Amino acid sequence: MKKIINNVSDIEREMLEGLVAAVPKKLIKLNNYNIVVRANRNPKNVALVSGGGSGHEPAHAGYVGFGMLTAAVAGSVFSSPTAREIFKAIETVANPNGVLCIVKNYTGDVMNFEIAIEKARAAGINVDYVIVADDVASQSTAVGRRGVAGTVLVHKIAGAIAETGVPLELVKAIAQKTIDNVRTMGMAIRPCTVPATGIPSFELSDKEMEIGIGIHGEPGIRRERITNADGITKKILDRILTHLEYAGREVVVLVNGMGATPFMELCIVNSFIRDYLYRNGGIEVYDTMIGNYMTSIDMAGFSITLLRLDDQLKMYYDAAVETFALKK
């Protein structure tokens, strides 16, 4: 394993310390916890808490800030934070208007967030949650659709409405509406290497790719012969388009790198998308994000997320945001 790290056991802490050191007036890392919270938060607004395993950077701590998350809790690489850690994050940002947790649909994350939320409610905290489940590749598995890159758009839109000071029920409703309208699918040409094991998460020959990967180093739902960027992009879009009715609608496109994919390649992927969507049902691209938003350590590959818009989602998507990893 070749990585630019110190001790494997310090990765999560040092990573958050390095992020907070970049913007020390804006972010605070809690002592003895891998939790990052906003330095200046409005105690009248619903607080948003998200998190999950590390290895998805800049998610989630990179999205803590004005117009997005209030706190992010990081577990070990690819492992859910404990219920105790999640409770600490909820407790830290709790206020009378309430806390909304945004949870990616993975068994461990959902279980630990639910335990923490139950504990927080028992302690008198007004807290609720939504589960993001955008990955169409895993639709037919037991867990159902996993929560992947679409989560970033849920953070963005829920964060925007939370800044307006509305009650928890409304923030939750808009977060849920975003979830209902967002779908993602990914692929990889090279696996990632989890620091603790030091070995690649799967093996691929020089001619193969994995279609339908998640963000925890899992192989995809199919191994195929690698084809060109247009062919791969078309395959992913076609699959996403069968999962929601996008025809005639406006969408946000998120072309998300998995961590080790050059920006050049993500742009080449995007060069295919706008025209193809328009020719397939008159889908209009309202805006496009390209970059490493929800990664899988050093996996090489990408995912495409399509968020179906209406005027309300558009307004909150467009709203100002000021975080380390997303500014508008």
Added chain:
Amino acid sequence: MKKIINNVSDIEREMLEGLVAAVPKKLIKLNNYNIVVRANRNPKNVALVSGGGSGHEPAHAGYVGFGMLTAAVAGSVFSSPTAREIFKAIETVANPNGVLCIVKNYTGDVMNFEIAIEKARAAGINVDYVIVADDVASQSTAVGRRGVAGTVLVHKIAGAIAETGVPLELVKAIAQKTIDNVRTMGMAIRPCTVPATGIPSFELSDKEMEIGIGIHGEPGIRRERITNADGITKKILDRILTHLEYAGREVVVLVNGMGATPFMELCIVNSFIRDYLYRNGGIEVYDTMIGNYMTSIDMAGFSITLLRLDDQLKMYYDAAVETFALKK
């Protein structure tokens, strides 16, 4: 070679088309040229033109926009654009207040920009240029210091003053002042693969790293046994600190990924920097940028850039910017 591309000969064009497709109201790609220009530019402001070989994305086209570049011209991967292409970019954005070209110090880039500038002057265009030379690793080579990630800060600061409508001489002076105050050094744990050759640009064993790499796949000035993130970061900082007098000054830190480096690792690198600089001469970190700003395709590694500030540079560094790859 495993890449998410179509034909190798179309990479540069498709990459720019994909970028422009993401923000079609803000960027225009010229027909038949790998040149990207701002859609809405103020004809009263000095225009800034930069460019160089492709493979450094999001540089340079990702920095075209309000408060940064007016045009970017992209050569083939790791090859200078031709003088004809550079002239076309200059001609397209030329206005009576003039054009400033920001050139990275590489033999091909400097030669072709100089030919294009001579041609533009002969055509009556008011044009001048600066050469960025921030890479301390190459100081003792024949070409001298190469232009690397510090170029992004030159774009930022020159772009900010250009927006104020001042004359060409002043924009050039501030760009040059930025160049005089910025130094960079990089390292890699894995080489990049140039699409046209399909083979890694050098070979490294699992125990080795290259210190002092450039951004064109070159090996570094030394091959060493890989050490931990703190050790590597210290080594790079120590080298940079011998090149300019930073003691007691404020600096901008840019921790730049080379294309395939996880954000997690860049943050771990940054976790060492702030305290170390303060303990070594009371250097204060004014602001920190972490991300893939000036890449070398899919190289895994990073560079650190230190920009020494004064009140004037700080003001232009802080000014608003709205490009695809940098927003403030």
